[in-house]
Amino acid sequence: MELPKILKIYNQVNQFGITNGMHYEVKRPGVIHYYWKVQSDHLSSPGVAHGGAVAGFMDAILGVSALSVSAERNELVATVEFKIQYIRPIFLNDELEGIGEVEYRGNRIILASAVIHNQKGEKVAMGTGTFNAYPASKSAVSEYMD
Helix, strand or coil, X not given: CCCCHHHHXXXXXCHHHHHCCCEEEEEEXXXXXXXXXCCHHHEEECCEECHHHHHHHHHHHHHHHXXXXXXXXXXXXXXXXEEEEECCXXXXXXXXXXXXXXXXXXXXXXXXXXXXXXXXXXXXXXXXXXXXXEEHHHCHHHHHCC
């Protein structure tokens, strides 16, 4: 699938994802798979991932799900709120896959849900989020649009 220009730009400017070794695939607009391997920088105690690092991954999954549909209208998204439920501990070197899906797309509001599994196929977290879609022209991203 050919990515919309906004998603290509996002891949270049998303320092959070780049720094943390995260990458994603858009399966179709509104459905994405996001990948992350937990490193020592992501730990809160010996061998266990920090909840905030996992929350950042969840926000990324939900946000790119929303972005994958807003990009079709040349729009970006901003997180309004999100909720995460931690189900199992996440450990050093776990290879996580987050699957995000848009549940609703209105004129400005997008609702998404996501689930994160570890390399054993165990569900480790779930979440939902609300996003505000806005024109890319109202962002610094517009500098990259030419």
